[in-house]
Amino acid sequence: MSFTVTVPAADRALLTLDEIKGALGISGTDQDVALANFGLQISDIISDECRVPGDGIAIPTLLRETIVQTERIVRCDGNAKPASLILVRRFIGAISSITVDGTALEASDYEIDRGAGLLRRLCGSSFVDWPQGTTVVSYTAGFVEIPGALKRAAVTVLREQASADSRDPSLKSLRQKTDGLSETEWGYWVNSAAGGTSSAISGPASAMLDPYRYWTV
Incomplete structure (x- = not known):
């Protein structure tokens, strides 16, 4: 089997700029270019998580x-x-x-x-x-009108990635002893849908993407 994307999607973004700014609580226009680029990165992370097949030329997308x-x-x-x-x-x-x-x-x-x-x-x-x-x-x-559930998943991934500098979005738990000795309990979300391997996004976000995932045998 071989395939070619003959007409790529005009825009791969799953979220509009206004949706990105609303999800992150950002107003003003100073960061619009950076936020739009960030939104494309989120869309590409989701396509990669869903294992959308690519033809080696066009960037894979869930859009039409x-x-x-x-x-x-x-x-x-x-x-x-x-x-x-x-x-x-x-x-x-x-x-x-x-x-x-x-x-x-x-x-x-x-x-x-x-x-x-x-x-x-x-x-x-x-x-x-x-x-x-x-x-x-x-x-x-692919989608022309993006399903609401996919939008919500994209917002979840967006917020995770935006907070990655302050906290690993895959971190599941953190524990500290109260007896004067500190102990960190590290736990990471595992994407069981991907065969138990670690994922770029959290387990809950990954589960939201299950209806859009390409399963491999």
């Missing part, structure tokens, strides 16, 4: 882009052909075209699971396997 994806389906040693094609990006907006070895399919020839990013081949009202050969899919994927 146009994708051209090529699948080369081959049967080897009797292996079954895929019943579904997995599109590299989820949250499908529209399918512009699908060709199989250069022959265009009609809209009645396939069915889309937009949230999961799956394409099923149809023959009449029945599902069939995708045939051997080269299938090229041109489609749009």
Whole structure:
């Protein structure tokens, strides 16, 4: 499988400048440029946390882009052909075209699971396997209107990152003895969704992003 982002998102920001300033309690315009850049960094942190696939050129984003994806389906040693094609990006907006070895399919020839990013081949009202050969899919994927839950997650990550200089946002607990001896109890949030590895953001923020995550097998 290979894919190219042919029309990148015009703006990767998940939060507007006003939303950023409101979340951080900042007024005035002196810091607008820096805050806008900070907002883009937050959006990129979230895309990275969600494992949004990139084509190596365009910066990955959860926002609407146009994708051209090529699948080369081959049967080897009797292996079954895929019943579904997995599109590299989820949250499908529209399918512009699908060709199989250069022959265009009609809209009645396939069915889309937009949230999961799956394409099923149809023959009449029945599902069939995708045939051997080269299938090229041109489609749009990602959000035009950013879901409120994703906005709230972005605000949470924004505040964590803004306070990182004074406190590690992944710090879960801090304890101090009262008998004259100080003891620090370090505990870090672990992103269990990412296989138990440490994350750039806290566990609660990571959990908020689960509906937008690309799961790898």
